[in-house]
Amino acid sequence: MPVIRIIPNVPDGMAPANSRPMTTETLAAPPPVKDDVIVWFDALGRADVGRVGGKNASLGEMVAILGKAGVQVPPGFATTAWAYWVLIDHNRIGDRLAAIVAQYRKGTMPLHEAGEAARRLFLDAELPPQIAEPIISAYRDLSRNACKHEVAVAVRSSATAEDLPDASFAGQQESFLNVVGDRALLDACRRCYASLFTDRAIAYREAKGFDHLRIALSIGIQIMVRSDLAGSGVMFSIDTETGFPRVAVISAAWGLGETVVQGRVDPDSYLVFKPFLSDGRLKPIVEKRIGAKAQKLVYATGGSARTELVGCSRHEREHYVLEDEEILELARWAVLIEQHYGCAMDMEWAKDGESGKLFIVQARPETVHGTRSATALKTWRLTAKAPAPLATGAAVGDAIAAGSACIIRSTDDIASFVDGAILVTDNTDPDWVPVMRRAAGIVTDHGGPTSHAAIVSRELGVPAVVGTGDATIRIAAGQDITLSCAEGDRGQVYPGRLPFTGEEVDTASLPATRTQLMLNVASPAKAFRWWRLPSHGVGLARMEFVISNLIRVHPMALAHPDQVSDMAERREIESLTRRYAHPRDYFIETLGRGIGKIAAAHHPHPVIVRLSDFKTNEYAHLLGGAAFEPHEENPMLGFRGASRYYHERYRDGFALECRAIRFVRETIGFENVIVMIPFCRTLAEADKVITEMSRHGLMRGERGLQLYMMAEIPANVVLAEQFAARFDGFSIGSNDLTQLVLGVDRDSDLLAPLFDERDPAVMQMIADLIARARKTGVKVGICGQAPSNYPEFAEFLVCEGIDSISLNPDSFVATLKTVALAEARQKSPVA
Secondary structure: OOOOEOOOOOOOOOOOOOOOEOOOOOOOOOOOOOOOOEEEHHHOOHHHHHHHHHHHHHHHHHHHOHHHHOOOOOOEEEEOHHHHHHHHHHHOOHHHHHHHHHHHHHOOOOHHHHHHHHHHHHHOOOOOHHHHHHHHHHHHHHHHHOOOOOOOEEEEEEEOOOOEOOEOOOOOOOEEEEEOOHHHHHHHHHHHHHHHHOHHHHHHHHHHOOOHHHOOEEEEEEEOOOHHHOEEEEEEOOOOOOOOOOEEEEEEEEEOOHHHHOOOOOOEEEEEEHHHOOOOOOOOEEEEEOOOOOEEEEEOOOOOOOEEEEEOOHHHHHOOOOOHHHHHHHHHHHHHHHHHHOOOEEEEEEEOOOOOOEEEEEEEEOOOOOOOOOOEEEEEEEOOOOOOOOEEEEEEOOOEEEEEEEEOOOHHHHHHOOOOOEEEEOOOOHHHHHHHOOOOEEEEOOOOOOOHHHHHHHHHOOOEEEOOOOHHHHOOOOOEEEEEOOOOOEEEEEEOOOOEEEEEEEHHHOOOOOOEEEEEEOOHHHOOOOOOOOOOOEEEEEHHHHHHHHHOEOHHHHHOHHHOOOHHHHHHHHHHHOOOOOHHHHHHHHHHHHHHHHHHHHOOOOEEEEOOOOOHHHHHOOEOHHHOOOOOOOHHHOOOOHHHHOOOOOHHHHHHHHHHHHHHHHHHOOOOEEEEEOOOOOHHHHHHHHHHHHHOOOOOOHHHOOEEEEEOOHHHHHOHHHHHOOOOEEEEOHHHHHHHHHOOOOOOOOOHHHOOOOOHHHHHHHHHHHHHHHHHOOEEEEOOOHHHHOHHHHHHHHHHOOOEEEEOHHHHHHHHHHHHHHHHHHHOOOO
């Protein structure tokens, strides 16, 4: 992977002796070569990392080059590493600093004493005129260019060893916002220099193997974006949890961005599919999740403080920070920045409330997934049934950890932490890093997937559940708990120490097969988790899972909310849909984006989406469902699947399903989505459903739309040729087919011994369907449980010549090996 490089002939504060990639292993001592004190951003580039640090070099690179492509970066300037060495030499603090570091490394001075003593050297130091005067002069030029007497600036630290591909140094030094005036600026600069020796920065450098005395500090002075009047946040050009590289992840909160970075608020989050951004007709936003956003950081209105935390209004809490076009613009910038740097990137953005413009204020390499193999897949799973969780939040990583809960509410109490415990706290900031290293897992009340706790946990390889809301209240100190991030994008904290396993596989070593192996995917939350598997797409994406887990409301209750008589349910529906012009829009967009997230993980491979197949008793349990569902004695054989779609009882609900499919295919752009009809009993019923879909703009063959049907009723096999004339493919549903061939209720405990997909009658039915489908030239696959559960059943399917087998993700690797062996035996029957 391309990484940031340093040119060796630059008179840096930290230049390597050759042009190898700059990593934590290639840093060298600073040559004392004279340089300018300040350099404007537009005169800097990536080659200047050792001169002005990673942060400022990156800002200069974007201003000078990416600005021409439309990426907006606030103007500013940087002090050089040479200025840092001048400060040390002028105040004669080099020897004293070396002595402090030596005592700390020998263990004769505790970290907090060493940090305090080192910082005091800088806070008491004088900024000599040769440093102070150029800074003030450049600041006044910046103010004039902004047509201000004294412009507000952000003063940020940029060490000459940070923002590297294998060490982010995120949040180790200080930044100061809303700094106005000469005196305030010089004071902020002095504090920036001192922050090179924060306790957390010392601990981080020690852990990463950096020499404390060979690193210099540059200061970036940049015009403040008035995001206190709008919003700001963090953006990654890669999925931060799974490493899936084809999406941009954006977090957003009201006010200044420190609340998102430090995890003080639960931000909005957006996911954008990057490959479609070049098509201006599409809006490839595959997820929008609103955050609580209880507080925001704004300019202080009085006193000595420059900023203050205030509560967000109800309107702010209930509305997204960014409009769709703003989300897409930021995502396009993420693509440009990633392409320019040649690696996955971690960026901070801000929106100016006065001009309405968006800006990138920082960009650095992503340090967790960017250096990992794209073929190494490690999976974790609980091996016992989990009880109800104590708390849930955003999952960070995909691992599981168990231990005793250590509740710490303040950094003053960090000394009480027990190594190997699970840290439970309100939120973290860089001062927490030393204790986070010693934790088996981390749980926070606040923060999102791009908060400080999340970023550091990923870099440390420690699983975390962030933004739980109330974990510090619901979990008792010393209680045994299990933290699971292995169940999608929502992490769970369970009581007790549950057993679990972890398995690792190199997907590049897996054999290729003629039979296409696909995945059964139930939840968008897990969509990106399996992207490293060599699957040929999704053979079954269950629409009803998205409806029940994300939407939670009966489709007819959204089409006709006035018919919901239960007032409590009516209020809950109104709360869920309040941000939409009509309740049906909530259904269309939520379902469409949920399907889109699944489709994104596998594009351009096919993703077969089965239209809703709830039974009446299952539909009745959705919000508002009781008003629309009849009571049936045998729902399994009742009003389900295709029979609902053209019936007056559900026709308007089916219209919403069709509109959601159009939304994901036409608005988002995933034309790899194939529509599948479940439980279609007769040819006449197939014709009615196809006609009904056409009424709502879903015509077979138009824009490449393919229609499949579930083959799960004996009639589907008996009349396979006639059904094949109406559809592009069959997908065998072995569960229902077994039930109907054998006359066994698949949910009956008493009859469980009789329910077996390997029964000769069932296998004969399946063999007949495969043969008939192949004869007519229609594709045939299977999406039932049997191939995942029984290796001999998978081998039977291969021998019969099935086109595809769709598997549960956790059985994919084992079944792939079974299929490869079966295909090999077919070629060499003697062996």
